[in-house]
Amino acid sequence: MxxxxxxxxxxxxxxxxxxxxxxxxxxxxxxxxxxxxxxxxxxxxxxxxxxxxxxxxxxxxxxxxxxxxxxxxxxxxxxxxxxxxxxxxxxxxxxxxxxxxxxxxxxxxxxxxxxxxxxxxEGHRTLSEPLVNVRVALRRAVAAGVLDDAEATLLLEIGRDLPFRQRSYRALERTAPPGATDAVHRFLAWHRRDPWDAKxxxxxxxxxxxxxxxxxxxxxxxxxxxxxxxHTRFLDSWRARFAGTPAGGHWVSDRDLAAVLMLLHPEAPAWHRRGVLAGLAEVDLADPAVEDRAVEAAHRRGLTGPPPDGWDWLTAAERGLDDREAVLRVLVRAFGTTPYRSLALWMVAAPLRTPALRDAARQVAATAAALNETLVPRTTGHRRPGGRLHFRTEVVDACFARLWGCAADGLEAAAWDRGFVDLAAFRYAAEPLVAYVKAVGALRLPAVAGDRMRENTPAGAPARVG
Structure with a gap:
């Protein structure tokens, strides 16, 4: 125990x-x-x-x-x-x-x-007196016959009127009105002989x-x-932010693991796509017809092709896609993206959450934190949503555009396909990893293991990692 x-x-x-x-x-x-x-x-x-x-x-x-x-x-x-x-x-x-x-x-x-x-x-040394201690001491003084009920009530109200930072027995004596002076003196003289700290x-x-x-x-x-x-999204978000494991002298949260796997694993877009579509179609992730099932589910709900003006989830370069692929991309991006504050490890496709991959991602996150502390100039103060600790926005974007092999104007679509709702969410997750990517380059994370999953690797996913 x-x-x-x-x-x-x-x-x-x-x-x-x-x-x-x-x-x-x-x-x-x-x-x-x-x-x-x-x-x-x-x-x-x-x-x-x-x-x-x-x-x-x-x-x-x-x-x-x-x-x-x-x-x-x-x-x-x-x-x-x-x-x-x-x-x-x-x-x-x-x-x-x-x-x-x-x-x-x-x-x-x-x-x-x-x-x-x-x-x-300093051992959290107390610098003020909690009002509840004064309240309990006054009740004991009444029981001991030192004060009557009316006097105790008056002294409690005097203490209540003091801001909590200024409450003390000395302040009680100093701020008591003339009519309460005798009661305060009697109470404090008794309290010094018989002090009691209720807390x-x-x-x-x-x-x-x-x-x-x-x-x-x-x-x-x-x-x-x-x-x-x-179990609400608030608790899930808190658990992702705070729960985790120490590694290399750093605390690595579940959210840190999710960010590493989503941003740095080369198979992440393919498995993310497959996982989102399987969930929408209510079929197993390994179903070889998962995309067909997802398209059928979309058609049953009236989603058969883009409207005349296109979809916001498609870039200008993607407007010429055939209807089937357009529908699939919109499904993945509309139902499979999240802001950074809601990012959680369970959102990463199951094949990317194996113990080996989590251990590898944990080491990456810890190494990245160490690099940020020792090698990179940092800003002061707390990191605000959308803010940067070490790198400017254009540096973050250029680093990951090179890593993912996409043009700068295709970065948002690439972030969507890895599960981020917009560039702000991507940048907030990616910025702590920039120093690591610059130092290590094309890192190796373990490939998705298992013959069954390998047989069903989505088209376009690399057969080899690194």
Whole structure:
């Protein structure tokens, strides 16, 4: 069994190791982190802290995906408590007082667990006080007879009015109006004698329960609500972007693999065409009559030939094609292309997704990343959609026009035939590979293996790769 703990300012990493010695301790969780995990039934993912502003927060479907796969997911204290309060009906387990406050609707704002903290190198040192800690401390002060309910409510409202970055017990004292001064002084004097950090306490409780094998931390079962409509294009896109495998010191995502195979394998256009047509005709990829079946399916739907003005999916040079080939190309391009953000490995034709080809593509992607880091001048800042990290647009286009053996004005059609919806999608996928292509030249990726597939290689596909 593997325990993965996402934690930051709520508890020092050293205390996590002491309470749950064999746990894999990771920084606060962010969008995509759960999709990178190699976990399955029997494993546990314990979420304490998570990013709110510095990085996109963990999405609900990422957690539901783990639950659906039989992974135990539990949360406490901070982001973990917040997500558990939202997803406990579906099998995410929540622990502690902060979770209960959110689950019962006493607390509704995610700002109550938000804090400002230092970098990982400083142990995510807390620089502000979460309002939920103040709330719990005020409730304890009422129980101890230090404050009455009205005073506690007043002090909580004073804390709520402070921006979360400025919240602290000192700020509470500094901003209290004259009528609340006595209550603030009584509360702070008591709190200094009996301090209580609700988030840290809840984090310790979660880790202690995990170490003890508490039955409350169980995977989802029949008593939980079913998880419906989990697999959407959003989850598929996130998985393609974040899931992957390390290679050569670099993380290679499934999307990186798809881009390498679609852009660099010389058989990619032929197998992409065959795969799209087989899907439209609802026949097996190896069916020798797949193109005839696709044309028949198109005719049944009224697509028999180009309209008088032609099709946007055909270039000017292709307008003279016979009706059959024109229909086939339009089918492949209209139904088989995707923007870069939706690119996923499953979209690559199955014969190009063999373990040998995936391993080879992974090495290409890792080598390309290394070349980009060490040899190529780079821009600063984050890469924006449509932007370039290293090479100008005309350099990307010229590089791949030479590689594919097409003219510059035929590049978009060549990109369509490899599955990219437009030149922008192609360029975004291709730019990270330009340095590799320039350095290596006509690389060799393993040919599609198997006699059965080889017998049915589409016309025009090379019999030899390289």
């Amino acid at each position: 593997t325990d993965v703990v996402f934690i930051g300012p709520s508890l020092p990493a050293g205390e996590v190791v002491r309470l749950l010695p064999d746990a894999l301790v990771l920084p606060p969780v962010a969008h995509g982190d759960l999709l990178r995990l190699d976990v399955g039934p029997g494993d546990r993912v314990l979420i304490v802290d998570g990013f709110f502003l510095q990085h996109p927060p963990v999405r609900h479907r990422e957690i539901l995906d783990l639950l659906d796969r039989g992974v135990t997911v539990a949360g406490a204290a901070s982001m973990g408590a917040l997500r558990a309060a939202e997803l406990w009906p579906f099998g995410m387990r929540g622990v502690g007082e902060v979770f209960q406050l959110y689950r019962d609707g006493v607390v509704t704002g995610d700002d109550e667990v938000a804090v400002v903290h230092g970098p990982a190198e 840290s306490a809840d984090a310790r409780l979660l880790l202690t329960m995990a170490a003890a094998g508490a039955p409350e931390l169980r995977p989802r079962y029949a008593g939980d609500q079913p998880i419906d409509n989990l």
